[in-house]
Amino acid sequence: MTIAPENNMVDVSFTLNGKLVDVSVSATDRLLDTLRYDLRLAGTKEGCGEGECGACTVLLDGLPVNACLIFTFQVRNREVQTIESIDAHELEEFHSEGATQCGACSPGVVMTALWIRNHPSLLQTHQLSRLMAGNLCRCTGYDAIVKSLEASLSIQERN
Amino acid sequence: MQVLLPQTLDEACTMLAESQGRAVPIAGGTDLIVHWPCNIEAHQKAYLDISTLDELKFITLSGDSLIVGAMTTFWETITSKQVESEFPLLVQSAKEIGSVQIQTRGTWAGNIANASPAADGVLALMAYDASVTLISTHGTREIPLHEYFLDYKCSQRQPDELIHSFCIPRRSFTFDYFEKVGSRQAQTITKVGVAITNSSSGWRVVANSVAPMVRRCYQVEQLLEKKARIQQPDDLLAALDQDVSPIDDIRSTAAYRRCVLSRLIYYALREHCPWYS
Numbered sequence: 001m002t003i004a005p006e007n008n009m010v011d012v013s014f015t016l017n018g019k020l021v022d023v024s025v026s027a028t029d030r031l032l033d034t035l036r037y038d039l040r041l042a043g044t045k046e047g048c049g050e051g052e053c054g055a056c057t058v059l060l061d062g063l064p065v066n067a068c069l070i071f072t073f074q075v076r077n078r079e080v081q082t083i084e085s086i087d088a089h090e091l092e093e094f095h096s097e098g099a100t101q102c103g104a105c106s107p108g109v110v111m112t113a114l115w116i117r118n119h120p121s122l123l124q125t126h127q128l129s130r131l132m133a134g135n136l137c138r139c140t141g142y143d144a145i146v147k148s149l150e151a152s153l154s155i156q157e158r159n
Numbered sequence: 160m161q162v163l164l165p166q167t168l169d170e171a172c173t174m175l176a177e178s179q180g181r182a183v184p185i186a187g188g189t190d191l192i193v194h195w196p197c198n199i200e201a202h203q204k205a206y207l208d209i210s211t212l213d214e215l216k217f218i219t220l221s222g223d224s225l226i227v228g229a230m231t232t233f234w235e236t237i238t239s240k241q242v243e244s245e246f247p248l249l250v251q252s253a254k255e256i257g258s259v260q261i262q263t264r265g266t267w268a269g270n271i272a273n274a275s276p277a278a279d280g281v282l283a284l285m286a287y288d289a290s291v292t293l294i295s296t297h298g299t300r301e302i303p304l305h306e307y308f309l310d311y312k313c314s315q316r317q318p319d320e321l322i323h324s325f326c327i328p329r330r331s332f333t334f335d336y337f338e339k340v341g342s343r344q345a346q347t348i349t350k351v352g353v354a355i356t357n358s359s360s361g362w363r364v365v366a367n368s369v370a371p372m373v374r375r376c377y378q379v380e381q382l383l384e385k386k387a388r389i390q391q392p393d394d395l396l397a398a399l400d401q402d403v404s405p406i407d408d409i410r411s412t413a414a415y416r417r418c419v420l421s422r423l424i425y426y427a428l429r430e431h432c433p434w435y436s
Contacts, residue, residue, distance in 0.1 A: 010162060027162045028202065030192065050193045052346065054260055063234065063263040069192045070264065071185075073162055074210055112259070125237075126254075133345035134258020 010073045016041075017085040025072045032056045032067035035082060043083035043107050047136070054135035057108035058082045064112050064134070083107040090114060093155070097148035101139035109135045113149050120153055161205035168214040168294070171321060175207055176296045180318030182207040186230060187264035189257070190273045209321065215268075218242060223329055229268030229322040233280065237262065246327060248354055251337045252283035258346045268322040271304070274312045274372065277349045281373045283337060285365040286354035287327045294323040301326070308372035330358040336427045340419055342410070350411040353423045357383075364424065369403040369416050376402035379424060386434040392418075392425035399424075 013022045016039065023038050035041045035058070047055030049068045056067040059081040091110065093099070100106045112135050116122055122131060128146055137145065163182055165171035175182055182205040185191055195201060209215065215230035220241050227236070233253035236242050243250045256262055256270070256279050270280035271291060281304065289304045293316055304325070308314050316322065334357035341347030352367040362383040364376040378398035382389065389395060396417065405416035429435055 008160065010164075027160045028195075049196070051189060051257070051261060054258065057260055060263070064260050065263050066260045069187075069189050069261075071162075071188060071192065071208075073164070074185075074188065074208060076164075076211075130254070130345055131259055134260040 012073055012076045014075045014077060015079040017081055023072070027071070027073060029072045030068055031058070031070040031072050031075055031080070034072040035067060035080075041082055041084050045104060045107055047104065047108075052136065053105070054108040054112065055105050057111040057135060059111060059115060062115075064115050066134075081111075083110060086110060086114065093148040093152040094145075097144050097151060099141060099144040099148035101137070101141045105135060105137045105139075109137065109145055113145065113152075116149060117152050117156060120156065123153075160202055163205060163207040165207065165209065165212070168212055168321075168323075171207060171209050171212060172294060172296045172319075175321060176319045178205055178207070181205050184209050184272065184321055186210050186266040186269040186272075187232065189261050189265050190269060190275075210266075215323065217324075220245070220329075225327045225329060226324050227267060227327075228324050230266050233262040233265050233267070234259070236267070245329065246283075246287060248283040248286060248335050248337045248356070249280075252279045252339075252354070255279050255337075255339045261346075267325060271307070271325070272314070272316065272322055274308055274314045276311060276370060276372050277352075277368045278373055279339060279349060279352060279367065282352050282354045282365050282367045284325060284327070285373060285375060286335075286337075286356045286363045288360065288363065289325045289327045291325050292323045293317075293320040295320045299323060305375045311371035313372075328360075330360060332356050332358045334428075334431055338423050338427065340423070348410060351405070351416045351419045351423070353420060353427070355424065355427055366403055366420055368410070369405040369420055371404075374403055376424075378402050383428070383432070386432075389425065389428075389432075389435050392421040395421040395424055 008027050009024050010027050011024050025034050035044050044067055045055040047053035051066045051069040057064050058067045061079050116131050163174045165174050185206045185208050215228045217228040218239050219226045233256050236253050237250050267280055270278045285304050290301050291307050292299055292301045302315055336355040339349050339352040341349055349368045354365045356363045362380045364379045366376055367373045378401045382398050405413040407413050
């Protein structure tokens with residue numbers, strides 16, 4: 001399958017938050033552009049746009065990725081999960097620990113944090129802070145973020 | 160920008176051959192897209208997306224070697240118990256590459272193909288005597304990784320060739336060490352890095368960010384083979400000056416890199432080598 005440069009468009013189907021979507025995108029569109037501007041899911045933020053800050057973190061086939069560093073055509077037939085799929089009650093510990101300040105990093109932080117919470121065995125091989133290292137918080141609210149995640153993990157353990 | 164989307168490895172090789180070297184293979188895209196806005200030249204090219212080829216995603220431990228498919232991501236290696244127990248430097252280096260978000264996209268082949276002098280994955284692979292298998296419509300060929308790079312961002316891979324896999328011989332290692340020095344604890348690009356192994360095949364000392372490409376330090380290896388007396392880090396400098404050629408750039412200075420590399424090697428080996436002093 002070849003895409004001619006003159007039309008430069010690619011048809012891409014993928015699963016987004018549990019539903020199949022079909023989009024026709026420019027070959028150079030990043031997943032971040034497609035989510036925000038074609039699919040109107042503006043919860044995923046653009047921060048640095050170069051894979052450093054993690055504000056655009058989404059899950060691709062269940063793993064955190066930077067939506068600013070993926071061409072949309074690369075997610076064909078795959079599964080993408082964005083902040084819009086998260087229920088408010090999953091964020092209780094973020095609220096109670098005050099793990100949000102200006103909010104710019106929050107959607108990305110939440111996606112990585114909930115991935116860690118859903119895979120607690122990661123903490124046998126990784127430090128929490130290293131797993132979160134790809135999500136920068138310019139307000140430097142790291143302690144509250146880590147505390148909220150620890151609280152969330154311990155509640156999960158008790159249940 | 161033109162995009163080629165092969166369904167199989169065969170198709171990918173054919174498309175690459177037919178493009179007559181014009182198409183650039185793309186895997187996780189983390190190196191390509193990060194420079195995209197300022198790399199206007201890149202917008203005119205054709206890209207061959209091999210990231211979805213399952214044929215290139217495997218980790219196989221056979222009797223005498225570990226073979227890892229080109230599209231295996233750093234994260235897949237980090238979470239492989241087999242790799243971790245026998246080739247810990249692969250896991251250590253993979254964990255130092257970017258963040259989790261980069262590790263889940265970045266591939267070993269991408270790290271090799273990008274041919275950066277700062278490649279952390281290449282550092283570990285070279286310390287394990289890895290070889291690279293290239294594939295094209297003409298067949299396959301295998302190149303030892305320490306001979307694979309020719310110059311800054313330049314390798315023996317021809318435009319019609321894809322990296323298929325890399326292979327590491329299984330040996331019993333008596334020493335292994337990996338260290339990366341950057342501006343931060345995490346998510347940083349290497350100012351100077353080193354990987355060291357010792358096995359029945361001898362010492363391997365490999366350094367990155369101190370030459371146009373990742374380098375074996377043959378003179379330092381010889382000092383270790385000869386059990387030369389090394390009483391202080393500076394005793395390594397004469398050998399290192401033959402092995403590497405650090406420069407001043409945006410991340411560090413030649414003097415800092417030379418000094419830190421000698422100290423990393425010295426302190427890594429001091430406890431392990433009784434002949435040292």
